[in-house]
Amino acid sequence: MYKLVLASLLALAPLAAGATVQSGGNGFSPDKGLDLSRSFEAQRQAIVGALADGKTYSEISAADRQQVAASLDRISSLLGDAQSADQLSEAAKVEVFNEQERINTLLTRAHEDSRLVCIREKRVGSHRPTNNCMTVAERRRMREQTLDALQSKRGYGLPQAN
Known part of the structure; x- marks a missing residue:
């Protein structure tokens, strides 16, 4: 019986590892905020989806929603064809960092208020x-x-x- 349980756990381990990688991959988490070390476009889509779902950020004001959208557009234009923020000039890195912090601050506050x-x-x-x-x-x-x-x-x- 012990060998059967062990064999079934070992058979399921690769599936669980794959699920962990997929769920924690490049998506956006409201608790962790925007992280430019991961794929920006995937996070951008996740943020837009979370803003539209009516639950995650139900208490965000219209002005804050517009600021988040403007900051996402600004980061997208600053990144351009660059694969990561490391490839940008120092001035562009500072601008991207400031926009990232603005997004994280607004979304964190809205997420806490929506709890x-x-x-x-x-x-x-x-x-x-x-x-x-x-x-x-x-x-x-x-x-x-x-x-x-x-x-x-x-x-x-x-x-x-x-």
Whole structure:
């Protein structure tokens, strides 16, 4: 029995290794950001797809979305026919690096704001708990609206929450 399990694991090992290489190859990961040591065009397509899917960056503003698109276009034009950023002049490398950092900053912030957080809570007047799921940005907006409503009702300011 032991030999059969070992043989089946060894037979599946090349398939698992191939899947790891394909998934971690040249694609873009929202957690890691844009990395120009890998294929730029593959990452660009992944970023455009993630912006369009409506989930990964659901809380990105229209202005930030336009900035990301402009930065991607700028990097593409700076890279031109070069295979990597190492083949560029020092001035072009600095510009590419600055655009890369702008993209990473905007997408990281949007990804964090788009993170879904669920809280299990009991509604007032009920003993039955329910799930309340909202993005981080939705929770922040709701907190700000509640504070604004309380301040307008009382006529004076509440202490600011940090």
